[in-house]
Each structure stands twice: as C-alpha cells, then as structure tokens.
Amino acid sequence: QSALTQPPSASGSPGQSVTISCTGTSSDVGGYNYVSWYQQRPGEAPKLMIYEVIKRPSGVPDRFSGSKSGNTASLTVSGLQAEDEADYYCSSYAGSNNLVVFGGGTKLTVL
C-alpha cells in the first residue's frame, strides 16, 4: 500500500490562494471519486474538509475546494486566513484489496 504523494510544505500570504496536490495512481485517486482531504491542527484530531473529490461538509468554509485530474487530486484554499495554518492530508479509496491510502501530508504556512 503506497502512500499518495503530497508536497511537504506550501505557503501563502493572507488573502492569497494556495493549491496542494495529491498524486496517486489509476488504482486509487485516478480510479475512484472517493478522495478526501483532512485538516489537522497541532494537538488535534484530523477534520474532514472535502469528500468525494469536490464535496464540502456543512460548516466547512467555501474557501476550501477540491478537484481532480487524472491521477492527481488538488485542494485549493482561497482567501487564506491565519486559522488555515495546519497540516493537510489527502486520502483515497484504493479498491477492495488495499482499501484506504493516505498522502504524506502538507504543512500549510500562512505567511
């Protein structure tokens, strides 16, 4: 079960937009529309931000959006705010053999 590939870090100034990528294969990200994104602040449990590639749970600001092209999914945070500073993880369904795979995480810094 290979991890999905995320950049280790990303950054942006308040008000700017930043996009975090999540690259897998045709057996996970590219093969299913079950990509999720999680926000994890220090000392806290992860929180679901995006599910099924593009859907946002209630309560998540619409500044957060998801997309997918081929084997790469992306999370875009628009209008960056200081509170968005956190680690972000992607995950994907990987079929009935491997089930679930996570990305290595991206530390988002708001400058």
Next chain:
Amino acid sequence: QVQLVESGGGVVQPGGSLRLSCAASGFTFSSYGMHWVRQAPGKGLEWVTIISYDGSDKYYADSVKGRFTISRDNSKNTMYLQMNSLRAEDTALYYCAKDQNHCSGGTCYGVDYWGQGTLVTVSS
C-alpha cells in the same frame, strides 16, 4: 453529534499485546464501517484496518496483517483492536474513525469523523 472515544492505550514491551476500544455515540453505529488509523509521533497518517458495518468484512494494512485483529460489538456501540506481537514501529497515536459508508465488500467512501486518539508506546 458524533462522538468517538478511544481507550486502552499505554506502554507495552516489544512482543507484548494490547487491546484498544472505541466507544461510539451520536449515530447509528451498526450502519457504518469503522477504521483504525494511526499516527507515529511527528509523522503522517497511516491507515491500519477497517471493519464493515456488520463485522463480516475486515481488511488490514500489510504492516499489521497477522498481528492485529479488528472486531466490533454493535450491541455495545463499540469497536476493538487487538494488537499482538507489538513492535517499536507500532508506537503511535491510534485514532478510531467512522466511514461514510457501510464498507460491505470493501466498498468504503472515506472517513468523516475521528476520535481524539489513544497513545500506544512500544518500548522496553
């Protein structure tokens, strides 16, 4: 609201055993697949295992296959993780997590709720 509360973590010697529990509330526990996901200190998330809504289907990461066993008691709204032959590399915060789907036949949609985690330390 959905609540997941893990317990049972602690310090154990290499080769030892530990059983984690996850008490669920705020949703129909018997309708959803449930995961264990772990996070080693300072590291990323690693999926460990999942059990379908009725306990009939179970899947494991290669790293724990043959050593860990997941189970659930729907009458008690509780999930368990029996961990045997523990190794230093199993040291992590273990999260209980709810899937969005029943996970029957391995069809899962992804985690939507997480507990706060219970810490397992494997050390002599």
